[in-house]
Amino acid sequence: MKKNRPIIILLVMLILTVLVVFLSCRYVTQVKNGQILKTVYLFNLATDKEKELTQSEFVSFSESNVSPSSSVIIETEKGKAIYKRDEKTDSLTLSHRREWNYQMYLAFKNPNRAFTLDSLFQEELKNENIVAQTAVSFFQGDSLVSCSNESLCQAGIALDPLVFGAEHDPRQIKLQAYVLFPCSYLISQLPLIWGLILLWLVPVIFMYIWQRHKRVEYKVVVNPVTPIPAMISSDASEWIEIAPDVFFNKKTRGLKDRDHEVCLTRNQSLAFTCFLEAPDHTVSYHVFCKEVLGRPLNEDKSTEENKKLNQAIRKSMAQTIQRMRKDLKDFPGLSIENTSGLCYRLNIKNSFS
Known part of the structure; x- marks a missing residue:
């Protein structure tokens, strides 16, 4: 038993280390997912705030007076945008069609709206004391209209996009946000991580002291006496x-x-x-x-x-x-x-x- 004591202690330490690492990873993932959910909600608030700040001169769209075969005409300060209606458009509910047409109006008015949304998104994050780098991409159909930070779009975490319009429609509007959390911020959001470290550190120190005590206890002190x-x-x-x-x-x-x-x-x-x-x-x-x-x-x-x-x-x-x-x-x-x-x-x- 005494011979196997170091092996037993090593196995206990190994099992404890694996357990603490597993719990730490689960905890970090849980906190990170919680932060991502918050940013998704705040990005939605940023888009709503954009609508409040956008002042359109005139948007003409009437569901009751427009037949399914007619075209949709959007009038803005820059001119008119005419889109032909199709079956996919008619399959949407009235509220979705209104939102889609409003998004097309905003796209026509400001094609570089990704930068505006990015600024509004940053303001919402600061109000909630969330530290993160952000980027916003604006797509119409499969085409990228504008992007506030291309490098961050590749390195950051992609949030759930906001999509307006019929599926696979070339006029579909998609707003995609990306976030990247600094490691220091994530660590600051992990108060329980220190408890997990103590869960590993305290038994390690205890085992070390116990092992040293056993060594001293069983050590035979021999004072050699030279003849x-x-x-x-x-x-x-x-x-x-x-x-x-x-x-x-x-x-x-x-x-x-x-x-x-x-x-x-x-x-x-x-x-x-x-x-x-x-x-x-x-x-x-x-x-x-x-x-x-x-x-x-x-x-x-x-x-x-x-x-x-x-x-x-x-x-x-x-x-x-x-x-x-x-x-x-x-x-x-x-x-x-x-x-x-x-x-x-x-x-x-x-x-x-």
Whole structure:
């Protein structure tokens, strides 16, 4: 089970990643489709607004007085447009025929109306705080009359066209709009996308921390101990064996046995050396302060200043001894004790001296 744990974690991560990517794609598609539906509605509003802004001088069309075989005459400020009626036209409802004839009037009056519609479309989008590039194409039958942006028509999303007239009629009017949403705008419309990212990120972080914790828990800490004879043979002049398998290095201030090694401070090393060189490993307070601390005790105790100075020196001496005792806890054969209240003695079990 422990051997397969990385594979299991990798599979879980893979499944979670695929799930988050799938949900993100579905969510992005849903939001994008919602934006497209809004733009379709706004384009219809733009065409209605165009009708309100367009002021025709005269449009003559009467369904009741025109026979099916007659022609449709549209009179504008630029002249007359005559279209012969046919069966396809008669198949349309009255409202559709009126709308179709009105669209033909607008086409005759302004063949470049695609640019006008594009501007009105942009205004409607700005009113709804929708950021998108737009383009509008105006077709009559299969012929392109005008286009506001040909490159965007090829790269953008084509909206549902607005078609006026009979099917496959050469006079049919088609208004086609295109939109292109910037990526930054689509991301701003995806508040739940951060929740999906957290859905992926939080378990990943949790699994990583859990895996690291397991590694630390099962990791076996091994402190390799180099055989003492080998170390001594490498530089026998630096290490001194003060007891069986206990060595002291005056140069590096190191003290070690087969299981432990400590590095003494400068004062601790001086004190340890002083203990080793002293008879019976016993050092008086006066010698300790002079040789180790470099601050001998004042013999004249009559003044208050000398008393305070001696008190400070003794305090430093006691702190040094206390730190030495703390470092020697890992060495059962070494200990420091007070003797007669005037000396310190280093006890070395099975000492060679």
